[in-house]
Amino acid sequence: METHGQVVDRLRSAFRSGVTVPEQFRRAQLTRLMSMLKDNEQQIVNALHKDLAKPKFEAVLSEIDIVINELHHAIANFKSWMQPEYVSKNLATKLDECFVKREPLGVVLIIGAWNYPLQLLILPMVGAIAAGNCVVIKPSEVSAATDSLIAELIPKYLSQDCFAVVSGGAEDTKALLQNRFDHIFYTGSQTVARSILQAASVHLTPVTLELGGKCPCFIYGGVNIRAAARRLAWAKFFNAGQSCVAPDYVLCLPATRDALLPALREALEEFYGKEPQTCPDLSRIVSPRHWRRLMELLKKSSGKVVVGGESNEEDKYIAPTVVVDMSEDDALMEEEIFGPILPILTIESLEKGIDFINRKEKPLALYVFSDESSVVNTVLEKTSSGGFCSNDGIVHMTLPGLPFGGVGASGWGSYHGRWGFETFSHRRACMLRGWALERLNGLRYPPYSDDKLGWLRWTTSPKSSCSLM
């Protein structure tokens, strides 16, 4: 069995040989990765069901298809992303070639999470491969079935010299991080992110951190409450609330809450029936530990459960639950819930709601449901978050054109589409000068003079990239 150090060394040798750089190699690996997903769809669905009781629908859309889509996008576009980007120059450099070249970083590490165990590991990998790197992936051990499946499939489809899967728990990850990588991509919690950053600082390794937080959801002003309730319920209870961009809690006026509750009940019954535990379309909590964490939160909360509340420990089941009448410092308002519990916090006004959000950490996503564009704009302008979506939840992350990432405590860096390619690339500034015009260079050589300086100012000003030449 190889040690981590040996794995990293082997991949680094492969990288140094230049094998991952040519376009054909990257295309071939990306195509193989796509085959891996298409050939093994049923097995992937089964593994995800074992780990999270994930319904086939969710598994296909949010784990398999989203990655296949990313692959299509990358395969169609990475060649153009690889091309030198010519930039504008000043007069003194007019005759030179100035361009930015995207280069691979080397050996990168991607650490996945358990809530979307395939997507959060393989989607970043697409960007890393397209950018020409060697990749070590570390699936989350919490989603054990998917972990094993990935460890089995990747070596069958991808070049074993350039791509490796490392499995294990917290101790193994710690040991892995002692090695030097050229980029570390981590999805998970803030606590672990801190220790990853510490480890990265030893080698001056750049990082991308996709973290979480409590994603607030305003429902305010004139609003089609039925449509809002359906979209909210879908986004919240997808994957049993275990999504980093799930609306964590709702902020609204008391009257809105009163209109919202029946609409939510209706939507939930339509989605999951009268007995959600028997519905195949509802996921389960990933582990007994997380189930207990969520039940603790409910117990500590001083709010009132008005929808759901049922649970079953053996089944790791918690019904889609809505809680009202709690204060700002309720247990449910402290940490990211990451489960099927939706607190509805009433506010006195939009401004007070915005102040509340701004007192907390910047979230990964921020939602507003409203038919009034002034409400949407006010919230957008006065808050900050990784991403923002009005009148829906989660879907903003399905667009490869939008960078997916956090800000502040919710993360650092972004990916999806070209953003992923850029994350795993170095943008190298290249300038190829000619030998002519050495006289012009004379302006800059000592002995210095006012005259020379005057001319230099003119030729190097960005404005002088005019029609003269």
Added chain:
Amino acid sequence: MSREQLVVQRARKSFQTGNTKPLEFRVHQLRSLQRFVSDRRRDIAEAVKRDLGKSEHGTELFETLGLEGEISLAIEKLAEWAAPRPVEKNLLTISDEVYVQPEPLGVVLIIGAWNYPWAVTLQPLVGAIAAGNAAVIKPSEVSSHSAKVMEELLPQYLDKDLYPVVTGGVSETQELLKQRFDHVFYTGSSTVGKLVMEAAARHLTPVTLELGGKSPCFIDRNCDITVACRRITWGKFVNCGQTCIAPDYILCEPSIQSRVVEEIKKRIKEFYTDNPKTFEDYGRIINQRHFQRVMALMEGSTVAVGGDSDESQCYIAPTVLRDVTRDSKVMKEEIFGPLLPIITVSGVDEAIQFINEREKPLVVYVFSNNNKLIKRVIAETSSGALLANDCLVHFTVSALPFGGVGNSGMGCYHGRHSFDQLSHLRSCLIKQLKMEGVNSMRYPPHTAKKLGWARFFLLKQVNVCRLQRMALLAVMAGLAAFVVQRFLLRG
């Protein structure tokens, strides 16, 4: 509460009032900074003369010229940089607004360096202001005169609460780093860079690190050696070699080494006269500690040109070392001084190998007539930047991202890159609550039919830039909605 804590708190409070959001405010501050640089030209030149022995012209050329260009560019382009940036949509978001909105991060910490105390401290500030942030400015205490002038005069031009200058040494910097910032921008050594990143890790604060390293300079046998050596001499001895992007050492074939030495010797005389010590346009080493450090590096190597020094003045003559070995003292660390070692290699193959055995530098220089060779060096090495047939000047092209990779740094700046580096690019999807019917395909209860439709609509990528396609797709989307409403909702 410490002074540093108070300063940061005040900056944050001021930022939270939202006054840096309007572009007019930012432009106003940038214009004030512009006035500062032009009004205080003399004070700045005086300070730099005392810190580094640089002449007034030298200061203009290497400190303020670039800075003024950056400020003008930011003022001119701010509206464009700060505007929402639309991105491609998919079929289901055709009627939605999809864009990236640049936003300020909050309070940024800028830690400057001593070698170009004004340029490397204030150029990042231009980006910070343009992006709508507050910024705490910590100039290097090593260039003490510049730090003092900055502390005294900058508050007379810029908003005192939003852009405070904090001076001090190691302990003040450490105290600053204990505070929470939304971004830390550091220019300096890799050793301290690691400590800055580690300190920032506590608050999960992102960093930009502009570090250093040994920037190699390969001279191909096939090139105009006279012109090459003139450009290299200039690039090396500017600021007495104390430039992060100075050519650190030369790699060339043994057959041209003597010629290279001769040419450089001639240029040194041409630029700095027979007696650089008395020449106004030749600088000094920043302080005794660095003087001694650089002098010690010469040990064990053969001096071909220069070599003389005067500790009382921190003067080291422009010096060339020949036949330098790989394990000599001068090859162990970034020189950051006026010593130019020449290491002989058998050709470009060995040069590339030599470069790749070492940490990725801030810049790789290659001098050659052969474009193929240049392209090979680009393809087979990695560095912050690559410059062929000249030195330093890539720094002046604002459109080029200026930064390192690996040990030479992370992140980049200059021009629009400064703005983007110190902004948060927020993804925005603005939808309406209409067309709710279309969403049915994604809601439970799940059926195979719904899954089929969802797979088609939800995730396929579509480029909507052409008008005809837009019309076609709008029709398709309408059709889809109709189909879904009519057929899927029935179960």
